[in-house]
Amino acid sequence: AQRVTQPEKLLSVFKGAPVELKCNYSYSGSPELFWYVQYSRQRLQLLLRHISRESIKGFTADLNKGETSFHLKKPFAQEEDSAMYYCALSTTDGGKIFVFGPGTRLSVLP
Amino acid sequence: DTGVSQNPRHKITKRGQNVTFRCDPISEHNRLYWYRQTLGQGPEFLTYFQNEAQLEKSRLLSDRFSAERPKGSFSTLEIQRTEQGDSAMYLCASSRTGEAFFGQGTRLTVV
Numbered sequence: 569a570q571r572v573t574q575p576e577k578l579l580s581v582f583k584g585a586p587v588e589l590k591c592n593y594s595y596s597g598s599p600e601l602f603w604y605v606q607y608s609r610q611r612l613q614l615l616l617r618h619i620s621r622e623s624i625k626g627f628t629a630d631l632n633k634g635e636t637s638f639h640l641k642k643p644f645a646q647e648e649d650s651a652m653y654y655c656a657l658s659t660t661d662g663g664k665i666f667v668f669g670p671g672t673r674l675s676v677l678p
Numbered sequence: 679d680t681g682v683s684q685n686p687r688h689k690i691t692k693r694g695q696n697v698t699f700r701c702d703p704i705s706e707h708n709r710l711y712w713y714r715q716t717l718g719q720g721p722e723f724l725t726y727f728q729n730e731a732q733l734e735k736s737r738l739l740s741d742r743f744s745a746e747r748p749k750g751s752f753s754t755l756e757i758q759r760t761e762q763g764d765s766a767m768y769l770c771a772s773s774r775t776g777e778a779f780f781g782q783g784t785r786l787t788v789v
Contacts, residue, residue, distance in 0.1 A: 577718070602777060611681075612721070612769070612780040654720050658778075665734055666711065666771070666778050668720035 703772030
């Protein structure tokens with residue numbers, strides 16, 4: 569069965585510090601991986617997806633198939649990065665369902 | 679706003695009543711999803727449509743839940759005989775080929 573885990577419910581860092589949000593997945597097929605972000609009182613929105621290999625708002629994530637991980641990183645956190653972050657995988661067989669992790673709340677302190 | 683639209687935004691209902699939520703996806707998106715989210719959890723998959731066909735249903739979706747997508751456009755999610763455990767945020771998302779775009783959600787409170 570498909571599963572996404574995010575071990576940290578809450579991560580607090582100081583402004584300017586590096587941040588890494590961990591994500592691991594299990595899926596027998598070849599998944600697509602995504603990071604979604606939810607700012608306060610806003611809808612879930614895509615932050616980045618592994619196939620585009622873009623850097624969005626200074627965030628990057630590399631898919632490591634050997635470790636089945638897709639950790640999200642940013643070298644210098646900003647206060648406006650404070651939000652809920654959800655890692656998700658999209659199944660590629662049949663229905664293309666999106667499976668989400670439980671989320672990590674990032675708090676960037678001044 | 680040309681994004682995914684959900685109505686109502688909030689619904690308070692008494693236990694045992696039926697409720698229906700509506701989702702209007704982005705117009706060219708053929709895939710539509712319903713998710714449920716409770717406090718401290720990520721979105722949990724409920725069901726998935728490709729055009730008008732309901733292709734996947736989660737085991738979370740008891741027989742009190744039914745979803746439709748007539749003509750492959752908007753979708754409705756109905757919960758019959760609501761229970762307090764149904765209180766949650768119900769999210770709709772649509773997709774064409776890649777990422778899913780989410781609506782603001784409908785927050786259901788069963789009292």
